[in-house]
Amino acid sequence: xxxxxxxxxxxxxxxxxxxxxxxxxxxxxxxxxxxxxxxxxxxxxxxxxxxxxxxxxxxxxxxxxxxxxxxxxxxxxxxxxxxxxxxxxxxxxxxxxxxxxxxxxxxxxxxxxxxxxxxxxxxxxxxxxxxxxxxxxxxxxxxx
Amino acid sequence: xxxxxxxxxxxxxxxxxxxxxxxxxxxxxxxxxxxxxxxxxxxxxxxxxxxxxxxxxxxxxxxxxxxxxxxxxxxxxxxxxxxxxxxxxxxxxxxxxxxxxxxxxxxxxxxxxxxxxxxxxxxxxxxxxxxxxxxxxxxxxxxx
Amino acid sequence: xxxxxxxxxxxxxxxxxxxxxxxxxxxxxxxxxxxxxxxxxxxxxxxxxxxxxxxxxxxxxxxxxxxxxxxxxxxxxxxxxxxxxxxxxxxxxxxxxxxxxxxxxxxxxxxxxxxxxxxxxxxxxxxxxxxxxxxxxxxxxxxx
Amino acid sequence: xxxxxxxxxxxxxxxxxxxxxxxxxxxxxxxxxxxxxxxxxxxxxxxxxxxxxxxxxxxxxxxxxxxxxxxxxxxxxxxxxxxxxxxxxxxxxxxxxxxxxxxxxxxxxxxxxxxxxxxxxxxxxxxxxxxxxxxxxxxxxxxx
Numbered sequence: 001x002x003x004x005x006x007x008x009x010x011x012x013x014x015x016x017x018x019x020x021x022x023x024x025x026x027x028x029x030x031x032x033x034x035x036x037x038x039x040x041x042x043x044x045x046x047x048x049x050x051x052x053x054x055x056x057x058x059x060x061x062x063x064x065x066x067x068x069x070x071x072x073x074x075x076x077x078x079x080x081x082x083x084x085x086x087x088x089x090x091x092x093x094x095x096x097x098x099x100x101x102x103x104x105x106x107x108x109x110x111x112x113x114x115x116x117x118x119x120x121x122x123x124x125x126x127x128x129x130x131x132x133x134x135x136x137x138x139x140x141x142x143x144x
Numbered sequence: 145x146x147x148x149x150x151x152x153x154x155x156x157x158x159x160x161x162x163x164x165x166x167x168x169x170x171x172x173x174x175x176x177x178x179x180x181x182x183x184x185x186x187x188x189x190x191x192x193x194x195x196x197x198x199x200x201x202x203x204x205x206x207x208x209x210x211x212x213x214x215x216x217x218x219x220x221x222x223x224x225x226x227x228x229x230x231x232x233x234x235x236x237x238x239x240x241x242x243x244x245x246x247x248x249x250x251x252x253x254x255x256x257x258x259x260x261x262x263x264x265x266x267x268x269x270x271x272x273x274x275x276x277x278x279x280x281x282x283x284x285x286x287x288x
Numbered sequence: 289x290x291x292x293x294x295x296x297x298x299x300x301x302x303x304x305x306x307x308x309x310x311x312x313x314x315x316x317x318x319x320x321x322x323x324x325x326x327x328x329x330x331x332x333x334x335x336x337x338x339x340x341x342x343x344x345x346x347x348x349x350x351x352x353x354x355x356x357x358x359x360x361x362x363x364x365x366x367x368x369x370x371x372x373x374x375x376x377x378x379x380x381x382x383x384x385x386x387x388x389x390x391x392x393x394x395x396x397x398x399x400x401x402x403x404x405x406x407x408x409x410x411x412x413x414x415x416x417x418x419x420x421x422x423x424x425x426x427x428x429x430x431x432x
Numbered sequence: 433x434x435x436x437x438x439x440x441x442x443x444x445x446x447x448x449x450x451x452x453x454x455x456x457x458x459x460x461x462x463x464x465x466x467x468x469x470x471x472x473x474x475x476x477x478x479x480x481x482x483x484x485x486x487x488x489x490x491x492x493x494x495x496x497x498x499x500x501x502x503x504x505x506x507x508x509x510x511x512x513x514x515x516x517x518x519x520x521x522x523x524x525x526x527x528x529x530x531x532x533x534x535x536x537x538x539x540x541x542x543x544x545x546x547x548x549x550x551x552x553x554x555x556x557x558x559x560x561x562x563x564x565x566x567x568x569x570x571x572x573x574x575x576x
Binding site: 009010011026029030033041042043044045047048068069070 | 441442443458461462465473474475476477479480500501502
């Protein structure tokens, strides 16, 4: 499990004074980028340098408890499935102070050539990073 | 079907030069707010005035085709299910110029007292607005 | 004077429950884009199609009164100065319901080739749009 | 000088592929929050707990060089002036890898009671934090 933490920012909340729900997906994307930071040039090297991206094709999110300004979000990421061109990531977002579960998110991405937005086989170096986060045993792969 | 249009903004795209996927959910929220604009004081009257909100408890999104700066997104909204305290909204997002389907999103919200974040029965005036967007015949309610 | 209106969105406010101050600049950028909408392909045509942009080189903002969710912002834009490669825009942001002045913003942009981020002479079609919004008489050009 | 670093995020860039200029102000706000992190409960304790905020009344920004996805921004903050109810902060934003100056920003805030948005004398604990970042000698206080 890859773990990523970040504070909820002043501007992340909405008029209901809780984190705006689309922002949870942005938090997950940050966690994914952090998970791929050891790529040469990081995720930015992939996107800007090699013009390869990982656009979402499907997202499922269950929101369990709100987050507020002052909270810190702790995100656990696993690679649930790793295909030839696509990958399913699963995130559990916790309130880092209380360890309360805030959201569970499943995020399926397709490796894509950003110049033409066509899918690509996952490059070897990206696959090597992702495979590190595939849970070892089937039991650890809980369902969303 | 309630229809809402808005341009993709200069800042809505990401480093892959397509609309950042969490932004699709923000577009849907805008469409929901527009659908509830005839409430007294609009959606803001509900949230700020009456301290009642509609936080998401579940989102499912299928991304079919990217949107870019310069595109206009046209969103079709229906109320798929209307319960005592919760409501399932379904959105289809199109590129308004080409009519190409860009994403299908299902968004389940729970009417909530924002002071304590506890669920509430849907207020009559909110229900009266939502019920207008429940498709008349079962056939029209396609599945996500 | 070019006039542009837009509602304050649910997610535009911050934990202090007022529009997050950087968002005022985004509102101004929207107004500028709207002012240039009659360009062929709009501002997007310039940026994406011709790879010409108008990055800010200086901004001055005076914030007079906050905006909140439920407010509508009305923006008055004038072109204060029009040079060979740069342009000074001045915005007054009002609460559309009360006509209260919310902010005054001065925004200097430089026409730039986005491929190399080097300044460019303002293209004729862009200049033709901008010049429409230069106030006719010197008296009308109040200082920030 | 208080120093704060953060990466440019995937979604911070705009259709011109550089950091959207309003985002520079959000970066500065983050730096200010980090500078006040040693307050009891941090900046969130002030805003959410005590209902005291620091809304901007004036901002001046000079943009010298763009930032891109993959860059890290390093921000130097000083407290240029410290009044009874207001405070002038000065930020220099650098590309952390190249040390190139990206922007200089001056940000004047007024301590405010967020319930009524009226100015307040700077509370003692906030003043004690801010005063730590007032440059010792007049020479170090360069002009914007």
